[in-house]
Amino acid sequence: MSAEQRLADRRERLMTAAYTLYAKPGFSATTIERLCSEARISNRAFYECFGGREELLQALHERCVEESLAVVAKALQEAPATLMDRIASGVRAYMEFATADWRRARIMHLEVRRSGDVLAVSRQRAVASFAQLIEDASAEFPVTVPIDRRLVALAVIGALQELLIEWLMSDHQPELDKLIEVAVHICGRSLGAT
Template identity: 45%
Template sequence: MTPEQRYEDRRERLVEAAYTLFALEGFGSTTIERLCATARISTRAFYEHFDTREDLMETVYRRCVQASLTVVGTAVRQAEPTLESRIENGLTRYFAWVTEDIRRARILHLEVNRAGDALQAVRRLMLVDFTAFVEEAVEGLHGMSREDLRLLAVGLIGSMHELSLAWTLADDPPPVDRLAATAIHIFRRAFGA
């Protein structure tokens, strides 16, 4: 490998280690030393890529957010051009995707909050991205003002977060189809669909 390829390989191994350790052992319980041992890199190499554990968590979180937007975006684009179809396809696919791998659910809905204040700003930026996505998905299909739609989108995203968090923390998680059905019901009622 070239030096650049080795650099990227070490970085990717570190991100993959963080994805698993932050999700399954918890952000607070995962030390830099443990991350480095799992990624098979030196502690010095860690600091070539990231300044802090929070910086690494931000990278993992952003990847999860981007992947979720891609998955849901594809589902919405494949739906019939109706509000009902977009709601159903988007939410069904989101809950299927986020629950396929418990690490996704834990990073997106639990561990990012446990990472503390350092990640609250990036979490807020991701909320803006999700809000814009919901606005775009229903644009022209509902006659509410832009500001009302934005506020409604924030509330609906909050409901999805709480449903996902409840599933993540449950000793006996509810069936995924029930999560999706509940979210679909909330969205339908909110938009009068």
């Protein structure tokens, strides 16, 4: 392997290790030493890939967000042309993708909050990107009352996040179809779908 390939390999091994360790036991409980042990690299090699645990968390979060955005954008593009169908397709795509791997759901909805300021900017960019998807998907449909679609999109995102946190944290985990049903209802009503 070339030096560039070795660096890419180490970086990917660290991302894989962080995907599990940052999800559980969590970002704050995961040391660089533990990440390196899991990735089977030296501490020195860690710093050739990332400036610190925070930079690794940000890279991991951004990867999860990019993958999620792509899945939702594809679902919206392939959905039938009614607002309710777009809402149902987009919500289902996101919820299924987020919950397909509990680690992804934990990183995107729990660790992003628990990490404090580490992911504040990354989180805001993610929220803005999802809000834009919602605005774009609903823009061609008239609203019955004047409403700021961006604020509605932000409110809907908050509702979806709380539903996913309930799925992650509840002793009696709600069925995914129930979460999707509630999320579609909230989004549909909020965006004026009939």
